[in-house]
Amino acid sequence: MTQLASDHALEVINLKKAFGGLVVTQDVSLAIRPGERRLIIGPNGAGKTTLFNQISGDMRPNSGQIKLFGSDITQLAPYKRAHCGLSRTYQIITLFTDDTLEHNVTLGLLGLRPSRWQMWRPLSHYSDLATEARRTLDAVGLLHLAGHSVSDIAYGEKRRVELAMALAQKPRVLLLDEPLAGLSNTERSQVKALIALIPRQTTVIMIEHDMDTALDLAETVTLLNYGRVIVDGDRDTVIADERTREVYLGT
Amino acid sequence: MQFWIIQGLNSLSLGGLLFLLSSGFSLIFGLMRLANLTHGAFFMLGTYFGATALRAFDGLNIWVTALGAGIAVAAIGGLFERLVLTRLKTNTLGQVLVTLGMSFIISDACLLLWGGDSIPVPTPQNLQSPTRVLGFVFPTYRLVLVGCAIGAAIMLYFLLERTRLGAMIRAGVDDRQMARAIGIPVSNLFTIVFCLGAGIAGAGGVLGGPILSAYPGLDADMLPLALIVVILGGIGSLLGAFIGSFIIGFIYTFGTALFPELAYIILFLPMIFVIAFRPQGLFGRVGA
Amino acid sequence: MKWIAAVALAALLLLLPFFAGDYYVNLASQILIAAIFALSLNLLVGFGGMTSLGHASYLGVAAYLSALLTSRYGFGHGPAAIVSIAGTTAMAAFFGVIALRATGLGFLMITLALSQVLWGLAYRMSGVTNGDNGIAGLTRPMPFGISLDSAASFYWFALIVTSFAFLMMAIFVSSSFGSSLRGVRDQPRRMAALGFNPWMIRWITFIYAGFWGGISGLLYVYYNKYIHPTSLSITSSAEALLGVIAGGSGTLAGPAVGAALVLLLKNYASAYIERWNMLLGLVFLFIVLVMPTGIVPGLGKLMRRRSR
Numbered sequence: 001m002t003q004l005a006s007d008h009a010l011e012v013i014n015l016k017k018a019f020g021g022l023v024v025t026q027d028v029s030l031a032i033r034p035g036e037r038r039l040i041i042g043p044n045g046a047g048k049t050t051l052f053n054q055i056s057g058d059m060r061p062n063s064g065q066i067k068l069f070g071s072d073i074t075q076l077a078p079y080k081r082a083h084c085g086l087s088r089t090y091q092i093i094t095l096f097t098d099d100t101l102e103h104n105v106t107l108g109l110l111g112l113r114p115s116r117w118q119m120w121r122p123l124s125h126y127s128d129l130a131t132e133a134r135r136t137l138d139a140v141g142l143l144h145l146a147g148h149s150v151s152d153i154a155y156g157e158k159r160r161v162e163l164a165m166a167l168a169q170k171p172r173v174l175l176l177d178e179p180l181a182g183l184s185n186t187e188r189s190q191v192k193a194l195i196a197l198i199p200r201q202t203t204v205i206m207i208e209h210d211m212d213t214a215l216d217l218a219e220t221v222t223l224l225n226y227g228r229v230i231v232d233g234d235r236d237t238v239i240a241d242e243r244t245r246e247v248y249l250g251t
Numbered sequence: 252m253q254f255w256i257i258q259g260l261n262s263l264s265l266g267g268l269l270f271l272l273s274s275g276f277s278l279i280f281g282l283m284r285l286a287n288l289t290h291g292a293f294f295m296l297g298t299y300f301g302a303t304a305l306r307a308f309d310g311l312n313i314w315v316t317a318l319g320a321g322i323a324v325a326a327i328g329g330l331f332e333r334l335v336l337t338r339l340k341t342n343t344l345g346q347v348l349v350t351l352g353m354s355f356i357i358s359d360a361c362l363l364l365w366g367g368d369s370i371p372v373p374t375p376q377n378l379q380s381p382t383r384v385l386g387f388v389f390p391t392y393r394l395v396l397v398g399c400a401i402g403a404a405i406m407l408y409f410l411l412e413r414t415r416l417g418a419m420i421r422a423g424v425d426d427r428q429m430a431r432a433i434g435i436p437v438s439n440l441f442t443i444v445f446c447l448g449a450g451i452a453g454a455g456g457v458l459g460g461p462i463l464s465a466y467p468g469l470d471a472d473m474l475p476l477a478l479i480v481v482i483l484g485g486i487g488s489l490l491g492a493f494i495g496s497f498i499i500g501f502i503y504t505f506g507t508a509l510f511p512e513l514a515y516i517i518l519f520l521p522m523i524f525v526i527a528f529r530p531q532g533l534f535g536r537v538g539a
Numbered sequence: 540m541k542w543i544a545a546v547a548l549a550a551l552l553l554l555l556p557f558f559a560g561d562y563y564v565n566l567a568s569q570i571l572i573a574a575i576f577a578l579s580l581n582l583l584v585g586f587g588g589m590t591s592l593g594h595a596s597y598l599g600v601a602a603y604l605s606a607l608l609t610s611r612y613g614f615g616h617g618p619a620a621i622v623s624i625a626g627t628t629a630m631a632a633f634f635g636v637i638a639l640r641a642t643g644l645g646f647l648m649i650t651l652a653l654s655q656v657l658w659g660l661a662y663r664m665s666g667v668t669n670g671d672n673g674i675a676g677l678t679r680p681m682p683f684g685i686s687l688d689s690a691a692s693f694y695w696f697a698l699i700v701t702s703f704a705f706l707m708m709a710i711f712v713s714s715s716f717g718s719s720l721r722g723v724r725d726q727p728r729r730m731a732a733l734g735f736n737p738w739m740i741r742w743i744t745f746i747y748a749g750f751w752g753g754i755s756g757l758l759y760v761y762y763n764k765y766i767h768p769t770s771l772s773i774t775s776s777a778e779a780l781l782g783v784i785a786g787g788s789g790t791l792a793g794p795a796v797g798a799a800l801v802l803l804l805k806n807y808a809s810a811y812i813e814r815w816n817m818l819l820g821l822v823f824l825f826i827v828l829v830m831p832t833g834i835v836p837g838l839g840k841l842m843r844r845r846s847r
Contacts, residue, residue: 056732057731058728058731077731077736078728078731078732079730079731079732079733079734079735079736079737082731082732082733082734083734087732088732090728090729090732094726094728094729095726095729096722096725096726096729097725098725103718106718107718107719107722107730107733108733110715110718110719110733110735111730111733111734111735112733112734115715116715116716116719116734116735117715117716118714118715118716119710119711119714119716119717120710120714121714121715122710122713122714123713123714123715123717123718124713126715165733169733169734280644284644285644286644286647286648288651335824335828338828339827339828342827342831343643343644344590345827345828345831347590347592347644347647348780348781348784348823348826348827349823349824349827349828351592351773351777351820351823352819352820352821352822352823352824352827353820353824354820355774355777355816355817355819355820355823356816356817356820356821356824358816359814359815359816359817359820360814360817362814362816363813363814363817471655471772471773474655475651475652475655475656475659478648478651478652478655479652481648482648482649482652511663512660512663512664512665512666512667513660513663513664514659514663515656515657515659515660515663516656516660518656519653519656522652523637526637526640526641526649527637527640530640530641530645
């Protein structure tokens with residue numbers, strides 16, 4: 001494939017991370033094109049979330065590089081990466097439980113705006129934020145719960161709020177860490193439908209450890225095991241690959 | 252020359268005392284994630300107990316007194332831990348506040364029981380005569396204090412590194428959840444460590460008596476020193492507490508001797524350096 | 540209903556000197572000063588999730604600066620106030636950089652250590668601070684030529700400053716910055732992922748809290764016309780923290796109520812009990828063990844349980 005390096009939405013180059021003697025990320029390299037739908041799979045402990053943590057900046061790699069649309073973000077603090085167009089959801093729900101859904105999404109919208117530093121005007125006066133927040137909630141089908149506290153809603157609804165907050169910022173690259181974990185069948189199809197609707201301007205990278213659930217959303221797949229990339233390529237090729245079956249079935 | 256040697260020895264003995272004070276604090280913080288603000292008061296209680304006992308009974312052995320006071324303070328600490336601290340398991344703010352409250356209670360109780368005047372503590376008779384080394388004269392007691400600290404350090408080292416109890420403590424410091432998961436009785440361990448820490452502080456208080464005297468406010472003087480030692484040496488690290496104690500002992504002694512008005516700023520500076528460049532302390536672990 | 544209560548309270552506060560004697564008016568002034576101090580601390584504790592045990596630093600430093608500038612260097616009260624507050628705020632900025640290298644307990648320990656260092660300095664540098672004797676013989680300012688020496692006039696002055704402080708803090712917490720502060724308190728990682736800079740938000744709040752702590756320090760030294768190292772002590776910081784927790788850190792006004800209660804307790808208890816510190820300690824234990832969310836919510840809970 002002849003593609004210029006700067007054409008990639010996200011590039012991970014020879015990333016390495018070790019905790020003392022334990023190496024959790026071994027020489028991982030990824031090249032993800034704009035608009036791609038990439039699924040990262042692997043058994044528990046393969047290092048998928050650790051990889052995400054390094055991409056989002058929550059952890060610093062020992063060596064290697066991470067590039068977002070050609071710019072090196074390896075040393076950038078997590079909040080700065082958000083300003084470069086990176087967004088992520090977490091495996092564990094990290095919503096503001098005592099606040100309303102609308103307030104949660106409003107905070108999500110506020111993060112990239114200069115008005116977040118305003119110390120005079122009450123937040124409630126920003127009517128454009130409120131409108132946008134409600135529109136975002138509507139897009140995930142939760143407008144009717146806008147005034148409810150996050151602690152009152154169901155788990156599946158919380159996942160949708162998380163997704164809404166991540167999408168509200170119109171990110172260029174979106175990292176979804178096990179977005180379907182713990183959902184009932186109905187909830188799962190709801191969230192999958194939302195993921196499928198994400199516009200092509202957003203590159204989506206998903207982690208799922210259960211292969212089957214997210215496969216139909218993926219165009220390309222990367223298989224990780226013991227911190228290493230085992231197989232990497234388009235979906236059908238990776239599924240058919242011997243090594244994939246080995247990792248999951250241990251044959 | 253005499254000045255430097257004397258101040259040097261004073262630094263060593265202060266460092267020794269600080270180790271007795273801060274080793275317990277560091278252990279408690281490391282294992283229980285508790286900043287025990289009562290620690291200065293535990294030390295002071297020991298000093299007052301020692302003062303009373305040593306003045307009342309002429310010729311009472313200071314080691315026995317230290318042991319006795321250590322046990323008494325450990326008992327008080329244990330009661331406090333069982334009755335109050337265990338009820339505040341995840342409430343870290345609450346834990347800090349009750350240890351603060353307890354320190355107020357103890358310090359006021361001392362004021363009530365012993366009055367507002369400073370009580371000098373006699374140096375034990377058999378250690379009163381000075382030692383001659385290389386033509387220099389040293390107060391023997393101060394030398395002995397350094398020996399005590401080293402002895403305590405060795406005993407703690409053996410406890411932590413060579414006994415099963417120590418292994419459990421170290422496991423708890425490294426990863427509390429994991430330790431619980433493999434069956435270590437973490438809550439009992441907490442009580443034991445708290446008692447141990449309090450007891451060492453109490454014993455240290457007795458031993459510090461001849462040098463510091465017992466006075467109201469001793470706890471408020473000692474607590475920040477313990478804090479600075481632990482910030483410097485790293486939380487949960489015995490080696491850090493040991494080395495940190497002597498570094499602070501030197502800085503404080505020479506600082507007070509050379510620039511009496513600015514001694515506190517001089518203490519301040521290494522603390523700032525450490526926090527700025529190595530927030531986990533010299534020997535602590537990142538993310539402890 | 541709430542409006543009536545608010546108007547009644549305002550009237551009570553405004554007209555207090557007309558129906559209460561000097562003793563009570565002075566007590567009210569002290570309550571107002573303690574209220575600003577506790578409210579400023581609560582910006583850190585309640586809204587920022589940063590528990591500090593060194594807040595007395597800002598009260599004390601502002602007070603000492605004002606005392607020294609007016610009594611020893613011939614400054615007028617106006618310029619002295621400006622320099623004191625500027626100095627205190629700068630110190631807060633500096634202390635904030637150090638303390639915010641850690642969070643949680645590490646933060647607490649550093650604030651405590653820093654404040655104890657200042658306290659020690661105040662005692663030791665007797666050439667400057669007069670050590671244990673404190674600095675006496677100070678005067679109150681005369682804004683627009685009005686004397687503040689009477690109990691009533693000082694009280695109204697303090698009331699104006701406190702109302703202004705309360706208003707400013709209310710604006711602060713309901714602003715978008717205030718919301719991001721609470722967000723950082725609740726989910727710092729999430730906030731960083733959303734684009735907020737947690738360190739900067741905390742640091743700015745720390746400075747703002749120090750600023751208002753300094754304001755309370757000015758009022759404190761004006762009221763007492765005297766300053767002593769105990770104002771910088773851990774007891775002073777602890778009393779404010781107790782006020783915050785007793786009143787409830789979850790609301791804006793709670794700490795003011797808590798501070799009032801602590802002050803009243805101190806006032807009345809010292810008539811009967813010599814050992815205020817011991818009582819303070821016991822109250823700490825009581826509140827934390829029995830009513831951790833604060834007296835007001837705690838009493839509410841107790842009353843609901845009784846009525847069953």
